[in-house]
Amino acid sequence: xxxxxxxxxxxxxxxxxxxxxxxxxxxxxxxxxxxxxxxxxxxxxxxxxxxxxxxxxxxxxxxxxxxxxxxxxxxxxxxxxxxxxxxxxxxxxxxxxxxxxxxxxxxxxxxxxxxxxxxxxxxxxxxxxxxxxxxxxxxxxxxxxxxxxxxxxxxxxxxxxxxxxxxxxxxxxxxxxxxxxxxxxxxxxxxxxxxxxxxxxxxxxxxxxxxxxxxxxxxxxxxxxxxxxxxxxxxxxxxxxxxxxxxxxxxxxxxxxxxxxxxxxxxxxxxxxxxxxxxxxxxxxxxxxxxxxxxxxxxxxxxxxxxxxxxxxxxxxxxxxxxxxxxxxxxxxxx
Amino acid sequence: xxxxxxxxxxxxxxxxxxxxxxxxxxxxxxxxxxxxxxxxxxxxxxxxxxxxxxxxxxxxxxxxxxxxxxxxxxxxxxxxxxxxxxxxxxxxxxxxxxxxxxxxxxxxxxxxxxxxxxxxxxxxxxxxxxxxxxxxxxxxxxxxxxxxxxxxxxxxxxxxxxxxxxxxxxxxxxxxxxxxxxxxxxxxxxxxxxxxxxxxxxxxxxxxxxxxxxxxxxxxxxxxxxxxxxxxxxxxxxxxxxxxxxxxxxxxxxxxxxxxxxxxxxxxxxxxxxxxxxxxxxxxxxxxxxxxxxxxxxxxxxxxxxxxxxxxxxxxxxxxxxxxxxxxxxxxxxxxxxxxxxxxxxxxxxxxxxxxxxxxxxxxxxxxxxxxxxxxxxxxxxxxxxxxxxxxxxxxxxxxxxxxxxxxxxxxxxxxxxxxxxxxxxxxxxxxxxxxxxxxxxxxxxxxxxxxxxxxxxxxxxxxxxxxxxxxxxxxxxxxxxxxxxxxxxxxxxxxxxxxxxxxxxxxxxxxxxxxxxx
Numbered sequence: 001x002x003x004x005x006x007x008x009x010x011x012x013x014x015x016x017x018x019x020x021x022x023x024x025x026x027x028x029x030x031x032x033x034x035x036x037x038x039x040x041x042x043x044x045x046x047x048x049x050x051x052x053x054x055x056x057x058x059x060x061x062x063x064x065x066x067x068x069x070x071x072x073x074x075x076x077x078x079x080x081x082x083x084x085x086x087x088x089x090x091x092x093x094x095x096x097x098x099x100x101x102x103x104x105x106x107x108x109x110x111x112x113x114x115x116x117x118x119x120x121x122x123x124x125x126x127x128x129x130x131x132x133x134x135x136x137x138x139x140x141x142x143x144x145x146x147x148x149x150x151x152x153x154x155x156x157x158x159x160x161x162x163x164x165x166x167x168x169x170x171x172x173x174x175x176x177x178x179x180x181x182x183x184x185x186x187x188x189x190x191x192x193x194x195x196x197x198x199x200x201x202x203x204x205x206x207x208x209x210x211x212x213x214x215x216x217x218x219x220x221x222x223x224x225x226x227x228x229x230x231x232x233x234x235x236x237x238x239x240x241x242x243x244x245x246x247x248x249x250x251x252x253x254x255x256x257x258x259x260x261x262x263x264x265x266x267x268x269x270x271x272x273x274x275x276x277x278x279x280x281x282x283x284x285x286x287x288x289x290x291x292x293x294x295x296x297x298x299x300x301x302x303x304x305x306x307x308x309x310x311x312x313x314x315x316x317x318x319x320x321x322x323x324x325x326x327x328x329x330x331x332x333x334x335x
Numbered sequence: 336x337x338x339x340x341x342x343x344x345x346x347x348x349x350x351x352x353x354x355x356x357x358x359x360x361x362x363x364x365x366x367x368x369x370x371x372x373x374x375x376x377x378x379x380x381x382x383x384x385x386x387x388x389x390x391x392x393x394x395x396x397x398x399x400x401x402x403x404x405x406x407x408x409x410x411x412x413x414x415x416x417x418x419x420x421x422x423x424x425x426x427x428x429x430x431x432x433x434x435x436x437x438x439x440x441x442x443x444x445x446x447x448x449x450x451x452x453x454x455x456x457x458x459x460x461x462x463x464x465x466x467x468x469x470x471x472x473x474x475x476x477x478x479x480x481x482x483x484x485x486x487x488x489x490x491x492x493x494x495x496x497x498x499x500x501x502x503x504x505x506x507x508x509x510x511x512x513x514x515x516x517x518x519x520x521x522x523x524x525x526x527x528x529x530x531x532x533x534x535x536x537x538x539x540x541x542x543x544x545x546x547x548x549x550x551x552x553x554x555x556x557x558x559x560x561x562x563x564x565x566x567x568x569x570x571x572x573x574x575x576x577x578x579x580x581x582x583x584x585x586x587x588x589x590x591x592x593x594x595x596x597x598x599x600x601x602x603x604x605x606x607x608x609x610x611x612x613x614x615x616x617x618x619x620x621x622x623x624x625x626x627x628x629x630x631x632x633x634x635x636x637x638x639x640x641x642x643x644x645x646x647x648x649x650x651x652x653x654x655x656x657x658x659x660x661x662x663x664x665x666x667x668x669x670x671x672x673x674x675x676x677x678x679x680x681x682x683x684x685x686x687x688x689x690x691x692x693x694x695x696x697x698x699x700x701x702x703x704x705x706x707x708x709x710x711x712x713x714x715x716x717x718x719x720x721x722x723x724x725x726x727x728x729x730x731x732x733x734x735x736x737x738x739x740x741x742x743x744x745x746x747x748x749x750x751x752x753x754x755x756x757x758x759x760x761x762x763x764x765x766x767x768x769x770x771x772x773x774x775x776x777x778x779x780x781x782x783x784x785x786x787x788x789x790x791x792x793x794x795x796x797x798x799x800x801x802x803x804x805x806x807x808x809x810x811x812x813x814x815x816x817x818x819x820x821x822x823x824x825x826x827x828x829x830x831x832x833x834x835x836x837x838x839x840x841x842x843x844x845x846x847x848x849x850x851x852x853x854x
């Protein structure tokens with residue numbers, strides 16, 4: 001029993017993470033050093049987690065979207081909108097909590113908009129969310145009037161750079177969000193419904209699942225996650241940069257979900273594995289940074305590692321491993 | 336030139352295209368089992384059969400899309416082997432499908448000459464193409480702007496363009512696969528003029544359709560398939576509509592006396608009543624009461640509106656007129672979820688597309704409707720799911736290695752039982768079953784018929800759509816007959832027998848077939 005649980009931890013994703021971390025360690029001997037300073041942890045490992053948070057949080061929402069056979073390209077733009085809203089509100093003198101709530105609400109509205117396009121107008125998700133991907137950044141620029149809005153509000157800055165129980169605040173937020181969403185999805189019927197709609201929406205609807213409502217909720221949740229991510233990024237740089245906040249992060253989020261083993265064809269999904277995927281991506285980014293290679297290497301190395309992971313997940317490899325396993329089992333029986 | 340002597344004697348012409356003892360096997364089942372089919376020059380040959388009869392398999396073999404597993408195909412008396420549809424086309428066999436397979440965003444002329452454009456110095460001679468196109472289409476009585484995009488014309492015009500192209504490219508045999516399914520009456524006439532003209536020019540034409548009127552309007556001979564077997568090839572002149580329906584549905588020419596075995600259960604108030612419900616373009620208004628403890632059978636050919644009726648009853652489509660009452664209360668069924676809340680259940684006709692959730696487990700497939708009824712937050716945990724799925728899997732004898740295996744790995748019969756189990760788990764009071772026994776093995780078939788009988792005994796109201804007449808007469812206390820999207824008869828008592836049903840299905844519009852028919 002214990003052995004079985006342990007063997008569940010051995011999957012292509014965890015192997016990949018361990019390999020990436022070991023390579024990082026080989027390139028940069030101090031990689032695993034973690035120190036305690038000023039009441040919080042410091043070190044490259046902590047940095048990987050901290051820097052990985054924006055994509056990890058996007059990946060939480062993206063997992064659910066992709067499980068419904070959809071995709072949400074707008075999350076990067078929604079991050080920019082959320083940061084712009086919060087920054088503009090606090091600089092206009094509103095209290096920080098109002099700014100935060102407004103940013104989250106706007107994120108949900110953006111997601112619901114996507115959901116309505118997908119669920120009720122039946123526009124293909126990649127096109128439906130492309131609308132907001134393009135328009136969203138424009139909206140963010142309109143909100144900030146084209147400039148970078150900086151702020152000095154302590155609460156917003158705390159969200160991006162503070163620490164709690166020794167961990168950077170973004171990491172704490174990501175952990176809370178991860179635990180809550182896994183709990184929400186798996187202790188309710190929502191996870192089953194998402195998978196049903198992703199596998200066969202027509203059949204799921206005929207089985208009595210209100211698939212339209214579910215899709216709107218899922219895209220709304222993705223928008224919410226993007227807003228949280230946007231707040232963290234804004235807090236981190238103490239300002240809202242409508243042009244660059246969250247730029248291209250939707251692609252990293254999709255990548256994280258796919259590395260986590262959720263198929264773009266919809267169906268089975270795992271939020272925790274998607275977050276693991278996000279950490280793998282960041283571990284590679286950080287590794288290349290600390291090892292002193294020029295950052296241009298990053299993109300190429302990333303491609304290599306990703307091909308490796310997908311090869312391990314491919315049907316061919318699965319069949320090979322299965323047949324090896326069967327052969328071993330037969331051999332055991334014979335002896 | 337029209338060669339009238341040849342046309343008169345079309346039924347004596349030698350076979351242009353012939354299939355001899357053709358066999359096609361998919362997995363365990365034989366889609367075609369030793370089928371013979373002969374097509375003569377200058378004839379329109381209708382190919383008929385219900386879904387799964389083997390029509391499309393036969394056509395795919397004749398046009399090179401499939402290779403036969405046995406038997407042979409002969410062209411002009413010589414055995415041939417078509418590697419693919421393109422190869423068949425080169426041999427003179429063209430096909431036109433219900434959905435036009437051309438390029439809607441290119442001009443009519445370009446579509447006609449695509450792939451064989453006349454060129455000069457490597458440039459396409461556009462004006463020559465257009466001149467040729469106009470000439471070609473005028474032979475089909477079509478005088479249209481050939482520079483306009485094909486997609487701007489009606490489906491009928493597109494069909495004729497597709498036919499013109501196919502005839503130009505092939506020239507011997509033309510296969511029309513449900514060409515009239517999306518045409519209106521006038522367009523069908525137009526199309527038939529073209530077909531008649533081609534026939535007179537000596538083309539051999541295979542015509543596939545669900546509409547019996549059209550078969551009688553234009554065909555010379557008819558071949559009927561059922562369950563992958565040849566039922567017969569006959570000159571249409573000697574047949575009545577009733578004969579054709581009998582052959583399609585598998586009724587012997589001499590009927591056994593009506594054996595219903597079930598007394599009328601008309602007593603008691605209606606559980607659910609549909610009053611004058613209809614939807615424009617889908618189904619004419621119909622009225623029907625269903626009571627507890629009875630099975631209402633629905634008979635009719637494919638495309639008769641039986642599935643449309645079922646979807647309306649389940650809220651999958653909405654009525655645009657009429658009233659639905661449950662008990663005494665009028666209700667509206669805006670979605671399947673609402674219908675399920677009233678205790679309805681629906682096993683759709685197409686298991687794969689609308690029924691199973693292929694990648695999910697047997698367990699999840701069984702509990703999904705119940706969970707949908709309970710809502711998002713009252714989740715059944717794994718043990719509860721296991722218990723429910725296990726109970727119904729045992730009740731219905733679902734053969735699965737494990738309840739956690741993906742349902743798509745089960746056989747068709749077991750998948751059907753899983754969907755039945757899905758609804759039984761919701762404790763329904765009204766079940767709609769659309770072709771519950773189609774395409775499944777004998778054992779599963781018997782189990783499902785047994786279950787229908789058991790549920791009726793237990794006091795459920797059931798509505799069962801089936802092409803298997805022997806089957807529905809055995810368990811139905813009433814049978815409604817659908818034809819041309821209309822409920823044309825409601826049969827009770829002694830009228831519940833296959834011969835009356837066949838007559839009601841085949842009857843012309845003017846004559847109401849069955850005595851005792853009441854709508």
